[in-house]
Amino acid sequence: MTSSDVVIKKLAQHSELTGPDMAHVRRLTCAIRKLTPGEDFIKQGDFPRASAIVIEGILARYHVLETGHRQYLSIHFPGDWPDAQGLFLEQMDHSVCAIGTAVVCAIPHEELIRLFRERPAAAFAVWRETLIDASIFRETITNNSSRKPLARLSHWFCEMYFRAKQAGLVRRDTMALPLNQAQIGEALGMSLVSVNRTLKQIRRSAAADFKDGALIVKNWMKLSSIGEFDPAYLHPTIQPRR
Amino acid sequence: MTSSDVVIKKLAQHSELTGPDMAHVRRLTCAIRKLTPGEDFIKQGDFPRASAIVIEGILARYHVLETGHRQYLSIHFPGDWPDAQGLFLEQMDHSVCAIGTAVVCAIPHEELIRLFRERPAAAFAVWRETLIDASIFRETITNNSSRKPLARLSHWFCEMYFRAKQAGLVRRDTMALPLNQAQIGEALGMSLVSVNRTLKQIRRSAAADFKDGALIVKNWMKLSSIGEFDPAYLHPTIQPRR
DNA sequence: CGAGTGATTGACTGGTGTCAAACCCTGTGG
């Protein structure tokens, strides 16, 4: 699968693109870049001139506080545009790094702007992706602010699994999620120890397991019930198989 | 000031619009609606056909959990588009209500889409607003997940004050913020009691005060230092073209 | 084999949430 296939597949999942729209998308310059685990693609404070799309692997956005503490903001799978915001906001207010090894393609902003001027439908499709992004942020606010650890971690697992499934990254009941427990804590506003203990609870409930950087969902109904998970905020088109 | 003045002033704050762009914006249909304190403008699950812009007062977005607990997601001042997301996402994944009395104008989606097709610069300006919105969500994730109560509440006060100032809503050192302490707790993921005690600390430090639905900032430097506040994420001004 | 990374567990403590009472203020109605 070429990188423009990944892009078009993702956009077509949510929006209607005509032949000429897709043809224009295919003509975009696409600089492939491979990232090593943890490597930054772009950093807080940078002034990007190109926008990245995930082709393979997982990327994450994060803030760094004065204290050095890292807060992960979102996780991105192939087809996602983790820095579409750079298109219209000059300076990055957060960083983007690879989780595990990853491949991205970088498209120059001026080409995208030209595409958007000439093919509004393509602009609307990408805009839509950025709005789903925002919707995920809102759910993260609610998850990290309102839910107790057990529901919070379960909800997060549900989202990862659901989105991985949409991106075709689930084999049987397992997906790769190459994070350690400390990083999960930094995503959910929990301490490492708390993540570990909560994970133990989830294991005991036999709803899911997480080890060696892989998430295994054994009982989707149970996990989504514990996590109070309703995928409406992902504005999905494909429902995962239960 | 007419409602299209409010819109144009806000868009011009962040983007460059030409005469024809602004003329087209002025021709948009604009249904004025007045909201009573706490009234919902649109609810989770709705399928909106129009998009609201705040003209006067304050609006807020929120989630409601299974338990009935409410989580406020964002606060919106005149010029903001609190449900621009409805433009490209069919179903609302959250609700929007008035904080205090408020006036909004509702513009039909089809008119906005037509505007965006014909005047890409207008589309980019509104798109940019939605991206700033997302940036604020990210900061909220970090604030509610990583900061301890004192810094968290202070940071929130800073953001409210800074954005109110941008919107011209600060008189001397005071802004109207017609929320009670329980609601602030629902915004910050804190209990009412915790908000109250943290507020006492901020008062003692003489950085700011909050009472009778008004925020008074007595020492901005001190407050933003306690709150670890850096307004970069609000993307406050137009950056020079590269 | 030792170093290093990550997971797990125990012990401890301090911060937050919960519960409940008292207080303040305003508006209302007898």
Added chain:
DNA sequence: CCACAGGGTTTGACACCAGTCAATCACTCG
């Protein structure tokens, strides 16, 4: 004019959850 109700704020008491510290274990890799 006073009594009362109601919303919001403030305070105290208390329990317990979750963070911190630290030790141990499991596993990989040079």
